[in-house]
Amino acid sequence: MKGFIIDLDGTVYRGSQAIEGAAEAIAELNRSGRRVVFLSNRGNMSRAMCRRKLAGMGIDAAERDIVLSSTVAAMFLIRHYPGQKVWTLGDQGLRDELASMRVMLASRPEAADWLLITLHETLTYKELNQAFRAVRHGARIMATNADKSFPGDDGESIDVAAMIHAITATTGASVEHVIGKPSALMAELALETLDLPAEDCLIVGDSLESDIRLGKQAGIRTALVLTGSVSRREAEASSFKPDYILDSLADLPKIVSQEEARRMKE
Amino acid sequence: MKGFIIDLDGTVYRGSQAIEGAAEAIAELNRSGRRVVFLSNRGNMSRAMCRRKLAGMGIDAAERDIVLSSTVAAMFLIRHYPGQKVWTLGDQGLRDELASMRVMLASRPEAADWLLITLHETLTYKELNQAFRAVRHGARIMATNADKSFPGDDGESIDVAAMIHAITATTGASVEHVIGKPSALMAELALETLDLPAEDCLIVGDSLESDIRLGKQAGIRTALVLTGSVSRREAEASSFKPDYILDSLADLPKIVSQEEARRMKE
Known part of the structure; x- marks a missing residue:
């Protein structure tokens, strides 16, 4: 896994509140040299506004690494x-x-x-x-x-x-x-921004209908976080079953390390 | 024709502007001893507000002779x-x-x-x-x-x-x-207020779908005014064909006199 496509609402923050451990998890991915792009269905903000919001939560993101539905619509x-x-x-x-x-x-x-x-x-x-x-x-x-x-x-x-x-x-x-997820337009711009093939990426989000479905359709592996409105039971019963289910974004680095260890063994 | 059920928007006024001749026509009906009730789908005003609006246009109406969809909903x-x-x-x-x-x-x-x-x-x-x-x-x-x-x-x-x-x-x-027209609830309260049987009344309005349809369903004769969004051609082609088509409410007293003369002859 070289690239991460990370949803915002319900995944990185809820309203104006960052989700616990989200900033640290993202910092750890960055430190390990992995690429991160934020992909959100929010269309009522600009990338500049979004970058400022993330910065206020201690998350460092360049505008070019933020893809909103307003960006893709434009x-x-x-x-x-x-x-x-x-x-x-x-x-x-x-x-x-x-x-x-x-x-x-x-x-x-x-x-x-x-x-x-x-x-x-x-x-x-x-x-x-x-x-x-x-x-x-x-x-x-x-x-x-x-x-x-x-x-x-x-x-x-x-x-x-x-x-x-x-x-x-x-x-x-x-x-x-x-325009928004699960539309292929969003996946395209996210992968273009990461400059990586779909099979090297993971999409992380809180919505089965938009994030996980987008991943399935675009051939990107999927991780559902339970900090949104979906429960583990709903996720396991869904026709868009995610590859991974995480309690929150804070668990992402752990999953990445485990996956790496598993690959090394193979 | 002893009782008149008269729509407001597009019939008596448009926005804050009275339709030409409307106030005079209503005054003439009142003078001849006929009963008038105003029946409107407007639900965002009270009868008190509506009475004041009509008074501002020189139309004298008691609150009890105004039936709005807000009144009927209550x-x-x-x-x-x-x-x-x-x-x-x-x-x-x-x-x-x-x-x-x-x-x-x-x-x-x-x-x-x-x-x-x-x-x-x-x-x-x-x-x-x-x-x-x-x-x-x-x-x-x-x-x-x-x-x-x-x-x-x-x-x-x-x-x-x-x-x-x-x-x-x-x-x-x-x-x-x-609640609103063409619901039978509106017709019921209008007739109750007039205290007259349906066959003695005429409903006047600018909408085929609400005023004319209500009349057809309730057994009340119907007159369409062309001061709303419906043209004479649309009215004649409609499945809710009105009994009378008037250029505007100003023509109502003329129709009433003609109808009376015709009856006297019979």
Whole structure:
């Protein structure tokens, strides 16, 4: 195992709180010369914001080693719909990330080719109405992810699926692209960033449906951490059975050493 | 025709603007001794607020002659679920209406038996999340109406269906009761308020799906006004074909006189 693709929410931190031992585990991987990339379905922040958040928890990460669904959405737009104008329904972080990658933002909803939806923790009715009007005027719909909830500071919290369905139910339109995990677009950019083949990597996350499923589909080995909303029993019963189940990210270096010892013996 | 059931949005006013001739038409009906009740799917205002809005347009209406979906929701809760506690996702007007009819409001989302959803023009993420948590903790879902859009001051605007689907899509729960037109609950309270049999009444509104359909189902004659989003051609092609089509509410007294003259001749 040379490269590690590590999820953030529920794996490295929960809300604003780092998960115990996570920072140390990541530092140990770095010290041993292994490559680490952070891969998150969060679309309402930019890599710059994410790097600052990790730094505040004592985790040292370069912006280029952070891949968010906002990052991948921006790349996808540039690659497949160059010159098209985007209206966003989501927090400022998404617009920052789009701007940092020179995606064109529409000046008003009616002028947009795309509505890009992400989690919007500062949502207002006015913004919901502007997104509605963008789609009524012909904007197509893309979402950074389609998660229903995420572990917030004070409990499970409503996620981007709320904003998506508010718009699709009232306009009759459908979402054409969902960028986040388990989409192959996320795996591609993570492996490209690591510059390693899938078989040399391990993906670590707390979600069977997004992290483990992504690994299975992309041929990357998988480790589930139990610091999210999935229990060991659910994991063992799932059709996306992970290769490893860890109590938390703190156990990752131990697994890596054991695996190495096993290989040496072979 | 002794009693008139008149819709508000798109029929009497659009946004904060009265429709031309509406106030005069209503005054004429009143002068001729006919009974008028206003019947609206609006659930984010109380009757007190609605009476003030109408008064500001020169339309004199008693609170008891106004029936909103918030009014009917409150009566429905009292009658069928007495003592049960309600959490709301919607503007303050809904809570005012519930309080005026002594419906018990839950002190926190987790304590609610019902989540009652209506249009929320002052929506925040926090309130969306509280509604989500109410349902995750077992609250059942009721909605004042399920309209997708309404004619706002500056154009067609996103309506309560957005708030409903934000919650149902993220919780997996379903809406058990939709109170507004074309539900029979609305027709019942309107006729009860008029104290007249259905065959002596006319319902006037701008929506085929809610006003005209309600009339057809309740055995009330129907008049469509073209001041909403429906054209004459759409009305004539619809399976809910109205008995009368009026350019606007201003033409109502003329229709009433013609109808009277025709009856006198018979």
